[in-house]
Amino acid sequence: xxxxxxxxxxxxxxxxxxxxxxxxxxxxxxxxxxxxxxxxxxxxxxxxxxxxxxxxxxxxxxxxxxxxxxxxxxxxxxxxxxxxxxxxxxxxxxxxxxxxxxxxxxxxxxxxxxxxxxxxxxxxxxxxxxxxxxxxxxxxxxxxxxxxxxxxxxxxxxxxxxxxxxxxxxxxxxxxxxxxxxxxxxxxxxxxxxxxxxxxxxxxxxxxxxxxxxxxxxxxxxxxxxxxxxxxxxxx
Amino acid sequence: xxxxxxxxxxxxxxxxxxxxxxxxxxxxxxxxxxxxxxxxxxxxxxxxxxxxxxxxxxxxxxxxxxxxxxxxxxxxxxxxxxxxxxxxxxxxxxxxxxxxxxxxxxxxxxxxxxxxxxxxxxxxxxxxxxxxxxxxxxxxxxxxxxxxxxxxxxxxxxxxxxxxxxxxxxxxxxxxxxxxxxxxxxxxxxxxxxxxxxxxxxxxxxxxxxxxxxxxxxxxxxxxxxxxxxxxxxxxxxxxxxxxxxxxxxxxxxxxxxxxxxxxxxxxxxxxxxxxxxxxxxxxxxxxxxxxxxxxxxxxxxxxxxxxxxxxxxxxxxxxxxxxxxxxxxxxxxxxxxxxxxxxxxxxxxxxxxxxxxxxxxxxxxxxxxxxxxxxxxxxxxxxxxxxxxxxxxxxxxxxxxxxxxxxxxxxxxxxxxxxxxxxxxxxxxxxxxxxxxxxxxxxxxxxxxxxxxxxxxxxxxxxxxxxxxxxxxxxxxxxxxxxxxxxxxxxxxxxxxxxxxxxxxxxxxxxxxxxxxxxxxxxxxxxxxxxxxxxxxxxxxxxxxxxxxxxxxxxxxxxxxxxxxxxxxxxxxxxxxxxxxxxxxxxx
Numbered sequence: 001x002x003x004x005x006x007x008x009x010x011x012x013x014x015x016x017x018x019x020x021x022x023x024x025x026x027x028x029x030x031x032x033x034x035x036x037x038x039x040x041x042x043x044x045x046x047x048x049x050x051x052x053x054x055x056x057x058x059x060x061x062x063x064x065x066x067x068x069x070x071x072x073x074x075x076x077x078x079x080x081x082x083x084x085x086x087x088x089x090x091x092x093x094x095x096x097x098x099x100x101x102x103x104x105x106x107x108x109x110x111x112x113x114x115x116x117x118x119x120x121x122x123x124x125x126x127x128x129x130x131x132x133x134x135x136x137x138x139x140x141x142x143x144x145x146x147x148x149x150x151x152x153x154x155x156x157x158x159x160x161x162x163x164x165x166x167x168x169x170x171x172x173x174x175x176x177x178x179x180x181x182x183x184x185x186x187x188x189x190x191x192x193x194x195x196x197x198x199x200x201x202x203x204x205x206x207x208x209x210x211x212x213x214x215x216x217x218x219x220x221x222x223x224x225x226x227x228x229x230x231x232x233x234x235x236x
Numbered sequence: 237x238x239x240x241x242x243x244x245x246x247x248x249x250x251x252x253x254x255x256x257x258x259x260x261x262x263x264x265x266x267x268x269x270x271x272x273x274x275x276x277x278x279x280x281x282x283x284x285x286x287x288x289x290x291x292x293x294x295x296x297x298x299x300x301x302x303x304x305x306x307x308x309x310x311x312x313x314x315x316x317x318x319x320x321x322x323x324x325x326x327x328x329x330x331x332x333x334x335x336x337x338x339x340x341x342x343x344x345x346x347x348x349x350x351x352x353x354x355x356x357x358x359x360x361x362x363x364x365x366x367x368x369x370x371x372x373x374x375x376x377x378x379x380x381x382x383x384x385x386x387x388x389x390x391x392x393x394x395x396x397x398x399x400x401x402x403x404x405x406x407x408x409x410x411x412x413x414x415x416x417x418x419x420x421x422x423x424x425x426x427x428x429x430x431x432x433x434x435x436x437x438x439x440x441x442x443x444x445x446x447x448x449x450x451x452x453x454x455x456x457x458x459x460x461x462x463x464x465x466x467x468x469x470x471x472x473x474x475x476x477x478x479x480x481x482x483x484x485x486x487x488x489x490x491x492x493x494x495x496x497x498x499x500x501x502x503x504x505x506x507x508x509x510x511x512x513x514x515x516x517x518x519x520x521x522x523x524x525x526x527x528x529x530x531x532x533x534x535x536x537x538x539x540x541x542x543x544x545x546x547x548x549x550x551x552x553x554x555x556x557x558x559x560x561x562x563x564x565x566x567x568x569x570x571x572x573x574x575x576x577x578x579x580x581x582x583x584x585x586x587x588x589x590x591x592x593x594x595x596x597x598x599x600x601x602x603x604x605x606x607x608x609x610x611x612x613x614x615x616x617x618x619x620x621x622x623x624x625x626x627x628x629x630x631x632x633x634x635x636x637x638x639x640x641x642x643x644x645x646x647x648x649x650x651x652x653x654x655x656x657x658x659x660x661x662x663x664x665x666x667x668x669x670x671x672x673x674x675x676x677x678x679x680x681x682x683x684x685x686x687x688x689x690x691x692x693x694x695x696x697x698x699x700x701x702x703x704x705x706x707x708x709x710x711x712x713x714x715x716x717x718x719x720x721x722x723x724x725x726x727x728x729x730x731x732x733x734x735x736x737x738x739x740x741x742x743x744x745x746x747x748x749x750x751x752x753x754x755x756x757x758x759x760x761x762x763x764x765x766x767x768x769x770x771x772x773x774x775x776x777x778x779x780x781x782x783x784x785x786x787x788x789x790x791x792x793x794x795x796x797x798x799x800x801x802x803x804x805x806x807x808x809x810x811x812x813x814x815x816x817x818x819x820x821x822x823x824x825x
Binding site: 011013014123125126127134135136137139140142143144147150151202203204205206209215218 | 284338586590606
């Protein structure tokens with residue numbers, strides 16, 4: 001018997017380990033706190049390889065006034081081993097799409113199971129609803145070694161971008177920009193802002209990446225720049 | 237299908253959706269018709285009929301698939317699907333991810349591989365957009381799109397896919413229609429007794445539904461009474477206490493909310509979505525800038541909907557409550573599409589020229605510097621391009637909708653019935669150009685919820701609780717060691733183990749820098765025993781992309797050293813813990 005108050009404690013791989021210590025045909029009782037809206041415990045027990053699963057309503061529940069319930073599930077370790085085979089008779093019309101029977105994990109690949117299918121039979125798979133019997137592949141198996149690599153953080157990540165220079169920049173800031181240097185903002189420039197290219201006053205949208213006025217509001221040439229209350233003065 | 241291309245997206249925050257929609261528009265410029273829809277909203281039974289399908293999928297921090305493609309992805313993973321299930325289909329995958337995270341673009345990579353394994357032919361190599369690039373995912377997207385159009389031209393050599401002259405300058409179709417109601421029709425809305433905040437929340441709720449309908453997302457669930465996703469509850473604030481010391485630079489609040497009769501229930505580890513309220517001054521500025529009349533009432537609908545549908549799904553609200561409640565005008569950054577559309581409405585040549593440049597491939601780095609790197613808001617951008625007068629239906633299309641802020645819940649319902657507590661640190665920071673911004677983040681919250689739950693179960697008496705071990709990294713014991721007294725109480729009651737149950741790491745105390753990873757190494761023997769003999773689970777919660785990785789690395793060292801096994805085997809062990817969910821990471825940036 002295995003009991004837990006943590007929802008989700010009994011996941012398929014854990015149940016698989018538990019079933020490993022059972023004898024063939026042995027029974028396992030699993031108790032777990034589940035919430036009213038999400039009960040995947042039975043599914044996890046199934047995915048862990050046990051069969052004859054049934055919920056037992058008559059076992060203990062959590063103290064009154066608490067959230068959720070304690071669900072008890074009884075299951076059996078099957079009497080066959082994994083990899084076991086049994087003959088399936090294939091009727092010409094009724095195709096069993098998932099190629100398994102009695103919950104045995106089939107060793108066949110999906111293609112083998114379908115090599116006899118007609119075109120319409122093949123497409124029927126898309127319309128069938130997903131049932132609890134439908135196994136999903138492990139998606140991590142899809143990734144190759146190369147896929148698992150991460151790129152180096154690109155060297156250009158932190159660098160300023162290449163910038164289309166102001167069309168008629170004549171103030172020397174173009175050279176400073178080319179040298180990667182940001183011209184300094186002085187208190188004079190706040191009192192009497194000037195712009196040779198004419199773009200600085202239009203706002204950040206039109207400024208060069210090294211414009212000393214970057215971050216400041218728009219201004220008219222010669223008019224003191226007003227800083228709004230939610231703005232910190234730029235460092236000198 | 238009826239259209240040339242099927243464009244399917246899996247989007248969590250809306251970015252992949254934006255990319256999908258822009259691919260659809262670009263396709264239209266090239267005379268290709270397309271359908272753009274979320275993966276889960278598409279009837280997968282028809283996938284095998286498609287000839288050309290484009291997938292845009294983002295990967296969240298921990299490698300998870302976005303919510304609106306989870307079902308689709310599950311279906312594709314069925315072992316029963318044969319290797320020729322998608323013969324006859326061609327696909328193209330573009331992923332949005334962040335190489336700062338371990339699981340870089342794994343969703344797109346797996347999708348690309350699985351489609352090929354099912355017999356679909358790749359039109360071109362998958363494209364991987366990376367947030368770490370200067371201009372974000374645009375950097376990879378533009379070149380990938382060029383290749384895509386070339387590949388489609390090869391696929392259909394007889395189909396004319398040239399861009400018709402003049403078509404690029406045309407305004408695309410707007411998703412929405414907006415009509416200002418006359419006095420009589422407006423009365424029904426204006427006479428509804430609702431105070432301002434409620435009106436704003438109502439506008440948000442209604443617009444959220446409308447946006448889903450207009451965007452080809454899965455149809456929103458029927459309108460139940462009561463609260464849930466997309467149906468907010470007006471909660472009262474019971475407490476709002478500062479829990480950092482007054483001399484500490486950070487202002488962290490412990491906030492308690494009354495859930496009253498909302499019917500909202502949660503479990504430890506759940507997140508609470510809180511809808512923020514906008515600064516009324518910003519709203520006024522926006523209304524002045526756009527010339528909108530706050531008192532007027534507008535009827536909104538999804539454009540192109542059938543007329544009976546339109547009436548049923550239309551929304552009627554005051555313009556003021558729509559702007560204040562639903563449109564994020566002074567917070568989130570606009571997308572490239574915003575600048576594209578603004579270019580249509582600007583009348584000053586230098587503005588139009590600049591906007592077109594920002595929207596182009598050549599201008600993407602400069603756009604990034606102006607926009608995302610500076611945290612530019614819609615309001616600021618509109619004020620920077622004052623000649624653009626944008627009609628209301630277009631504002632709805634290009635202004636980001638207000639998104640709720642997520643907080644890990646810091647309480648347990650067992651300990652505090654009908655309440656939800658959150659821990660929020662108000663962060664002041666400067667943008668690269670020294671503009672001041674504020675933000676919020678949370679830390680130890682989910683663990684308080686978890687431990688409160690366990691304490692309550694223990695107190696109720698029927699259940700045995702295994703003691704936990706809490707490792708808490710912060711700056712100083714008297715500065716930001718949140719809930720310190722509560723943890724100490726748990727040590728004395730056994731919720732936290734007596735030995736090693738509460739381990740703190742102070743990074744700015746007494747001139748020493750101690751981190752959680754140091755503490756982990758100090759307690760190697762105990763941790764090893766817990767992980768290997770006691771079947772312990774590990775939960776890691778940290779900000780920045782490095783902290784959780786550093787903790788994993790420290791645990792690997794512990795296992796390798798104590799277990800006397802090679803590092804590689806220790807790595808495998810930690811990976812197995814993660815895949816069997818005995819090691820769970822929550823990281824945010």
